[in-house]
Amino acid sequence: MAAQAESGGATTDTYKEARTWLLMPAWLVLLVLSLAPVSMILIYSFLTKEFRGGVIWEFSLASYDQFFFDRGLFGDEAPQIEWTYITIFWRSIWQAGAATILSLIIGFPTAYFIATRSEKVRPIWVFLVTIPYWVNLLIRTVSMKFLLRDQGPLNDFLLSIGLIDSPIHIVNTNFAVQLGLFYSYLPFMVLPIYASVERYNFALSEAAADLYATKWVTLRRILLPAVKPGVIAGCILVFVPSLGSFLAPDLLGGAKNFMIGSLIEEQFKGNAGNWPFGAAASMILLTMVLIILIVFARRQAKAEKREG
Amino acid sequence: MPEDQSIAIDVRDAVKRYGDFTALKTISLSILDNEFFTLLGPSGCGKTTLLRMVAGFEDVTEGEIYLYGEEIKNLPPHQRPVNTVFQNYALFPHMTVLDNVAFGLEMRGRSKAQARSRAGEMLELVQLSQFSNRKPSQLSGGQQQRVALARALAPQPKALLLDEPLSALDQKLRKAMQLELKHLQRETGITFVFVTHDQEEALTMSDRIAVMSEGELQQLGAPRDIYEHPHNMFVADFIGETNLLEVSVDTIANGRATCHLGGGHELTCNQVDGIAVGAKVHMSVRPERLFISDDPAEGESLKGRVQENIFAGTDITTIINLADGPNFTVRTSNSNRGNKRIFEPGNEVFVNMELGAARLLVD
Incomplete structure (x- = not known):
């Protein structure tokens, strides 16, 4: 027995050691692919811009100053709040939020539908949902522009059935951008919700119906709270990339519907770029996203405490 | 049982088919008011299907189901004045015990305060008052069972349907709950329809038992009658x-x-x-x-x-x-x-x- 206990102790040590080594890839990924890039952007945002792109290694707050303040053409006037970028930011949040809500409205019933099919056909439905996403995002977004344009199939169809008299202008509107974002990230909404609805105990819905709850009340008071983690995950997964997206706003939104992703993209593209300014805008975007998520999580925790 | 007892649930020539498979083959039976009635049979005999047809979770392929003279087969579950105790209780995990019990009352239009006070009384009845503010997951199996019972009884249903409610409990607790259930039925005067595959449980608790096998009614009678005078080989073999x-x-x-x-x-x-x-x-x-x-x-x-x-x-x-x-x-x-x-x-x-x-x- 004693010998066994000893060897048992040895095994535990081996496990500990093994665990340290086995976790290394995870730490490495976090360090190399997440912390290091963010740190680089943070550093770059405080550097001075080089005119043909790139940076001069000299500390400067100029990028942040440029983002928030207007000091006139030559930089010698009294600082005023610069609304250009804040407006772009605000529009981005609004567009990403609308795309998220659109995804939720379409994605939730889709996920529910798939999760309530028989076990055999569920993987087929999931597969079907993901198929369009095997095509490159750029191609999908360009195709969407062709579908939506004034002489495109959508307008042709609506004209032919007599629903409209003249083509509706969808391309180069906010709505087109929302549609594009919605279509870009829909599976990120469907899949987490599907996963949580699939795990949902449908006897709970039966119990609610048995206790005189209508379908709507059952959805609101029993199903939704149970699948909330999936819904939240889906919303974050759609909202965050939508916020920084530049393909859909560029291709579908036109110049008037500029979003933060395009702004950042431009700073790094070609000779007109300003790397520190792009890095600063990225950091501001990152901070905003974090603040939104933290506020949301706090409110969530509070609501749960209240219920409990 | 007295002759003049009125009929609570009347199942007339009920048939249930799933595609080619017939789960219930033309069943007729009358469950009396204030009766502890048990549907007994091995798994797959159709007893749960019949119960779910009464609750409204399964539609009736052929035949009729009457609840105190009213045809209910076309009513959705939330409009049927019967409540169910589910096999695995199906308590709402995100609600407290009190809110679980109050849910049905609220849905029937009581104010939140009224529903909660009545739910409190129900929890007293099943001796769980001190657990009102816990979540179901913080209770033992036996306690969850009693919450499910209180929740289903709170809206004062015309009949209580119990789908193998004791099967998840251990032997000792099950024996205790059998008696508790029987007493509760006497106290509340509500018609209980109890589904089980455990013949001893059925004999202990029931006023009358319907023995079922392969979608057919084999024998219907008082426990003693069924035990002493089985009609056929299946009943003789299955009971005792x-x-x-x-x-x-x-x-x-x-x-x-x-x-x-x-x-x-x-x-x-x-x-x-x-x-x-x-x-x-x-x-x-x-x-x-x-x-x-x-x-x-x-x-x-x-x-x-x-x-x-x-x-x-x-x-x-x-x-x-x-x-x-x-x-x-x-x-x-x-x-x-x-x-x-x-x-x-x-x-x-x-x-x-x-x-x-x-x-x-x-x-």
Whole structure:
């Protein structure tokens, strides 16, 4: 027995050691692919811009100053709040939020539908949902522009059935951008919700119906709270990339519907770029996203405490 | 049960089909007001399907279901004034125990305060008041069971449907809950429809039992009636333990049938309809209706040899082999041990029984 206990102790040590080594890839990924890039952007945002792109290694707050303040053409006037970028930011949040809500409205019933099919056909439905996403995002977004344009199939169809008299202008509107974002990230909404609805105990819905709850009340008071983690995950997964997206706003939104992703993209593209300014805008975007998520999580925790 | 008792749930020629598969084959039965009624049968016999049809979770392929005279088969579940205790309780995990119990009351239009105060009373009834603010996951299986019961009883349903509610509990707790349920039914005066595959549970709790098998009603009656007078082989075999033998009818006279058991052994039973001389039928006799003795007694006697004794606490089971004939299982109570002789394996003995203890079954 004693010998066994000893060897048992040895095994535990081996496990500990093994665990340290086995976790290394995870730490490495976090360090190399997440912390290091963010740190680089943070550093770059405080550097001075080089005119043909790139940076001069000299500390400067100029990028942040440029983002928030207007000091006139030559930089010698009294600082005023610069609304250009804040407006772009605000529009981005609004567009990403609308795309998220659109995804939720379409994605939730889709996920529910798939999760309530028989076990055999569920993987087929999931597969079907993901198929369009095997095509490159750029191609999908360009195709969407062709579908939506004034002489495109959508307008042709609506004209032919007599629903409209003249083509509706969808391309180069906010709505087109929302549609594009919605279509870009829909599976990120469907899949987490599907996963949580699939795990949902449908006897709970039966119990609610048995206790005189209508379908709507059952959805609101029993199903939704149970699948909330999936819904939240889906919303974050759609909202965050939508916020920084530049393909859909560029291709579908036109110049008037500029979003933060395009702004950042431009700073790094070609000779007109300003790397520190792009890095600063990225950091501001990152901070905003974090603040939104933290506020949301706090409110969530509070609501749960209240219920409990 | 009194004759003038009104009918709570009336199932008329109900059929349930899933595609080609028939789960219920034309069932008709009437469940009386204020009755503890049990649907008993092995898994897959259609008992749960029938219960779910009453609750509204399954639609009725053919036939009708009436609740106190009102046809309910086209009402959605949330409009049927019956409540269900689910097999795994189906308590709402994100709500407190109190809110679970108050849910049905709220849905019926009570204010939140009213619903909660009534829910509190219900929790008192099942002795769980101190757990009002816990989440279901923080309760034991037995406690969850009682919450489910309180939740289903709170809106004062016209009938309470219970779908194998005790199957997840351990033996001891189950026994206690059986009595508690029966008392609760008496106190509330609500009609209980109880589904189980456990025949002992059914016998203990029910006013009447419907024994089902393969989508068909086998027998309907009081527990004692079903136990003592099983209509067919399935019921005799499923309810309790029995000696089930294949016999052939030798003579029929004066309401008695003399049957051949094989090996030259003969036994006289009461005649039943549908048998004829020469017919091969089944005979059932309960082990506790048999007595072992050195001498043949009045009534029916069979001579055999003790093969084995099995001690099981409250009683002793003895297996007796008739020469060239079948085996009999005899159960002897362990009470009054002093007066009883224990026969050892190899002893020559007589298996005695009253006339009528052995029953012929037509099937």
